[in-house]
Amino acid sequence: MTVQTWFVTGASAGIGRAVVEHLLEAGHRVAATARKPEVLDDLKKQHPDLLWTAVLDVTDTAVLREVVARAFAELGRIDVVFSNAGRGAVGAAEELSDAAIDEQIALNMTAPIQLFRAVVPRLRGQGGGRFIQMSTMGAHISGPGAGMYHASKWGVEGFFESVVGEVAPFGIGVTMIEPGVIRTGFGAALSVADPLPVYADTPVGQVHQAVQTLGNLTATAPGDPVKVAAAIIASVDTAPVPRRIALGSDAHTAIRAALTGRLEEVDAGEALARSIDYPAPAGR
Template sequence: MESNRTWMITGVSSGFGYEMTKQLLEKGDKVIGTVRDLVKVADLIEKYPDTFTCKILDVTDVPAIRKLVDSSFEQFGRIDVVVSNAGYGLFGAAEELSDAQVDHIIATNLTGSIQLIRSALPHLRSQGGGRIIQLSTYGGQVAFPGNSMYHVTKFGIEGFCESIAQEVAPFNIGVTLVEPGGARTEFRYGSAQVANLMPEYEGNPAHGFLTMLDASNGLAPGDPVRMATRIIESVDIEQAPLRMVLGSQALSITISTLKKRLADFETQTALAASTDFPAGE
């Protein structure tokens, strides 16, 4: 196992970002973390002054992303792992969402992640390799009502990462999509944003998320500490896993969904062939 790696992680003030950062610092690795509020990581800044570098970053600010990535690689010489973690959830029926909410979640979860990775690629390539970890969700494979724009960002970043994984493999750069299920993090019980709900959707499946966000109905099964540990361990896997599902419930639902999708495709053999030119033409 390689020791003393240097990591860049966005969104380290809570959730997986905070747990990963804490564990990495405890084992002696260096972390360049980004937050929007330094107060939330004051404990780590104080405890690890030599190995934790924390920067203010709004991932919707593309020039700021590029400046931070470039300066960090220049300062540290090598960054082994880039973790695109910053993001949030937005809940509500598509009709209930404002234009500003739609634009902001795309800018944060999708465009911000894309631009972070694009900014890091030249540096990873020139240093001879590295690892990119993109936090997604099993909602990057499975869609639920009331989550349309969140799914847009996660389905989108999964397609991006699956494509670039093939582009950068010759440069010894591995790409991993992490697909956690429900976890007891601030994402679900603190930072989740909810649309201006319309009475027309009361009792509609689109509002099923209200039950999920209410901790009194039972907490999510996923342990963010264990999940963070598995994410960190994945970097030691020589052939980078493209997708890694965390949580037994998430894996079960993902497999069931993909089986149904495949079965539907398999009924379309004749339909698909009917649109081809006849053989020989």
């Protein structure tokens, strides 16, 4: 087995924690970061020579750059960067506070972009590596009451879609992970806006009601976080580098339906799209 070194954000719980546990059990080295890395102390005791930890709020760009620099300096080569930190916000556009909107953009979009910018020179300098971005099936679908969450995920995927071609010549592969609903504590970490009465009898009101029992929903979700972690780790050995990986039967079904529906809409407007072109030159 070739020992790898991973850098993981949002490593304290959920899929991030599952990935760290899986890697350590397989004998790999991990630089695990979190706002409260002390929750990883049990793993530190079990794997003192394999686990490196650091306090990191990924929305603090200056600290993020410092932690990245320290991890590469102390660990040497880092083979895989797993950008996992993030959370969701629930509420209609006018229900969400300015702070909630800013947080969604900062945490789910700006932070991964800045992490990527921080690690690319180092990955390039060592001859390559992998960058894995945690996304969601929500980067393809959307719904009332989660507009900012979807916006942040659609936005971050647009960025990584673009940079794939920028860094491929340097041996750096980029993969976006798009899970469905997984049995984690994601629901408990949601930022939920105070509901406005005017939305009570609308789809947004239904979302607010659903969030109240989201813990029960995630407890029976189809996605197994241990299997998700294993699939993420296995993706590193996949060639060519997968640009996107949907995980979960619900994710595959929802993403396929969204893409198919979008293609049908584009095809329905083909005649109009072509009608605005200048006429082809005579004789052609």
